[in-house]
C-alpha cells in the first residue's frame with residue numbers, strides 16, 4: 632500500500648482526478664467505483680471541471696457505487712442515488728444505463744445483493760475504486776467487526792456512523808439504520824484502490840491503519856493486502872504519521 636501526502640485537500644483532488652483521467656484516457660470504457668461522503672466531492676468537482684473543459688469523455692465509462700441506504704427510494708433527497716445525481720452524474724456525460732448503485736428499496740435483500748455482484752461481474756470487474764474512510768476505519772459500510780462479509784450485503788450501521796451521517800439529515804433519528812454495501816471481497820477485487828482522506832478528524836484512524844496491522848476491527852487495513860492500493864491524504868489527515 633502506498634501513501635501520498637498533499638499540502639491541501641485541493642491538491643489531493645487534483646491528484647485523484649489525474650489518476651481517474653489517466654485511466655479513462657487509456658481505457659475509455661473503464662469501470663469506475665465511486666464513493667459518496669464529503670471527502671471525494673472536491674475530486675468529483677475537478678472531474679466535472681475537466682469534462683467541461685473537453686479534457687475527459689465519460690460516454691463509455693461505467694460506474695458502480697459502494698453503497699446505498701436500505702429503505703430509501705432512489706428519489707429520496709438523502710439517498711445515495713440522489714447524492715450522486717446531484718454532485719456527479721447530472722454534470723457528466725455518463726449514460727444513465729451505465730450508472731449502477733445498489734438497490735436499497737422495493738426489492739428483497741437477497742436479490743438486491745446477488746444482482747449487484749452479478750452486474751459488477753458482467754461489467755468485467757471494477758478498474759478503479761474510490762474509497763473514503765470512516766473515523767472508525769470502515770470502508771463502504773463495512774463496519775469494524777470480528778468477522779467481515781465478503782460480498783454485497785445488508786448491514787446495520789454502528790451508532791458512530793449514524794451520528795457521523797446525521798449531518799446530512801434533519802436529525803439522527805432520520806438516518807436509516809441499515810445500508811446495502813459492497814463487501815470487502817467486492818472492494819478488494821477492484822484492480823486499483825484509491826482511498827482519499829482529508830482533515831484532522833481522519834488523523835487518528837490513519838495512524839492506526841499504519842500501526843495496528845491487518846484487522847477486521849479496522850476494515851480499511853485490508854487494503855494492506857491489495858497489490859495496487861494508494862492512500863491520498865492531505866497534511867491534516869497525515870499529521871500523526873511518522
Ligand code: F6R
Pocket residue numbers: 665666667668669670671697698762763764765766769770771772
Ligand atoms: C461512502 C462510504 C463511506 C465513506 C466514509 C467517509 O459511500 O462508503 O465509507 O467513504 O464514511 O465519509 P466522509 O468522506 O464523509 O468522511
